[in-house]
Amino acid sequence: MPPEIVLQTQRLSKRFKQRWAVRDLNLEILQGDVFGFLGPNGAGKSTTIRMLLSLIRPTSGDIRLFDEPLTMSQHRALRRVGGIVEKPDFYLYLSAVRNLEIVGALYGGVDRRRMMEVLELVGLKDRAFDRVKTYSHGMKQRLGIAQALLSDPELVILDEPTSGLDPQGMKEVRDLIIHLARDQRKTIFLSSHLLSEIELVANRMAIINRGELVVQGEVSRLLEEGEQYVMIRAEPLRKARAILRRLTRFVHSMSEAGESLKVVMSFDDIPAVNRSLVRSGVAVHAIVPRRSLEDYFLALTEQSLSDGPNARVSGKTQRQ
Ligand SMILES: Nc1ncnc2c1ncn2[C@@H]1O[C@H](COP(=O)(O)OP(=O)(O)O)[C@@H](O)[C@H]1O
Numbered sequence: 001m002p003p004e005i006v007l008q009t010q011r012l013s014k015r016f017k018q019r020w021a022v023r024d025l026n027l028e029i030l031q032g033d034v035f036g037f038l039g040p041n042g043a044g045k046s047t048t049i050r051m052l053l054s055l056i057r058p059t060s061g062d063i064r065l066f067d068e069p070l071t072m073s074q075h076r077a078l079r080r081v082g083g084i085v086e087k088p089d090f091y092l093y094l095s096a097v098r099n100l101e102i103v104g105a106l107y108g109g110v111d112r113r114r115m116m117e118v119l120e121l122v123g124l125k126d127r128a129f130d131r132v133k134t135y136s137h138g139m140k141q142r143l144g145i146a147q148a149l150l151s152d153p154e155l156v157i158l159d160e161p162t163s164g165l166d167p168q169g170m171k172e173v174r175d176l177i178i179h180l181a182r183d184q185r186k187t188i189f190l191s192s193h194l195l196s197e198i199e200l201v202a203n204r205m206a207i208i209n210r211g212e213l214v215v216q217g218e219v220s221r222l223l224e225e226g227e228q229y230v231m232i233r234a235e236p237l238r239k240a241r242a243i244l245r246r247l248t249r250f251v252h253s254m255s256e257a258g259e260s261l262k263v264v265m266s267f268d269d270i271p272a273v274n275r276s277l278v279r280s281g282v283a284v285h286a287i288v289p290r291r292s293l294e295d296y297f298l299a300l301t302e303q304s305l306s307d308g309p310n311a312r313v314s315g316k317t318q319r320q
């Protein structure tokens with residue numbers, strides 16, 4: 001049996017005045033997915049998530065949740081969804097439990113036991129009765145996830161849950177997401193502006209840029225599809241090049257890129273290539289694995305920075 005489609009958008013679009021923040025977006029999230037929604041700042045991630053959670057109305061297009069159309073009047077399916085949009089807000093002078101009680105009252109039927117359950121799930125049980133004011137940024141982020149989990153949703157939608165966290169905080173949130181997917185059998189949709197973050201947790205992903213879908217598919221496939229290459233910085237460079245040229249078993253092609261050599265080869269062969277260079281007396285400063293998806297996304301990010309966050313929507317970068 002093919003996996004159930006949990007969430008599907010068809011030509012989903014949102015226009016603010018003259019500007020399309022999201023345009024003709026087709027997404028498909030399958031049951032059990034950790035689905036990464038990747039895009040540079042201003043790409044339209046939060047706008048999409050707001051539409052998915054029915055916080056704003058699409059200008060056009062459709063959303064299907066659990067095989068039911070999601071309209072403003074039809075909110076039944078939303079009971080099976082939990083989410084946070086951008087930074088979750090809390091009453092800082094109240095405890096985590098008190099904050100959850102307030103949100104729980106909105107849902108109805110959330111008891112103290114469930115609150116302690118979700119706090120335990122996100123690793124905040126010991127701090128449940130401390131004021132949120134005393135929490136680190138990472139703890140607040142995890143409390144946001146706890147809030148999204150209160151109603152025990154099947155689909156959890158998280159908007160940049162690791163944004164602004166230090167590496168340790170990022171890892172904690174990542175581990176939590178993996179735990180939710182693997183052990184709690186949740187389907188997770190999370191956005192990020194970092195490919196490295198998506199890569200570590202997601203099995204499927206979509207890249208969005210200027211409101212439009214660029215590519216969608218399995219993470220491993222998308223990463224493999226592009227060629228693998230390494231950047232080698234070594235001294236003397238000329239000697240390194242001569243040696244690499246002889247390593248035809250490993251090196252598929254080579255070109256010069258500034259002070260480095262761009263070498264198309266499998267990452268599996270890095271140790272062997274490194275050994276050959278070192279044995280021949282070349283000083284190897286760095287061998288950096290790169291993939292074209294990474295370059296591609298980096299280029300998107302730089303482009304959107306130079307355009308500014310309010311660049312007009314255009315479809316020029318479509319790569320489907
Ligand atoms: N309420 C709004 N009114 C007008 N423009 C908006 C509004 N919300 C978002 N935008 C614009 O829509 C685009 C996408 O924003 P957003 O969805 O927040 O991107 P992301 O979450 O990917 O950083 C941006 O150009 C942003 O300025």
Ligand SMILES: [Mg+2]
Pocket residue numbers: 045046047086159160
């Ligand atoms: Mg956003």
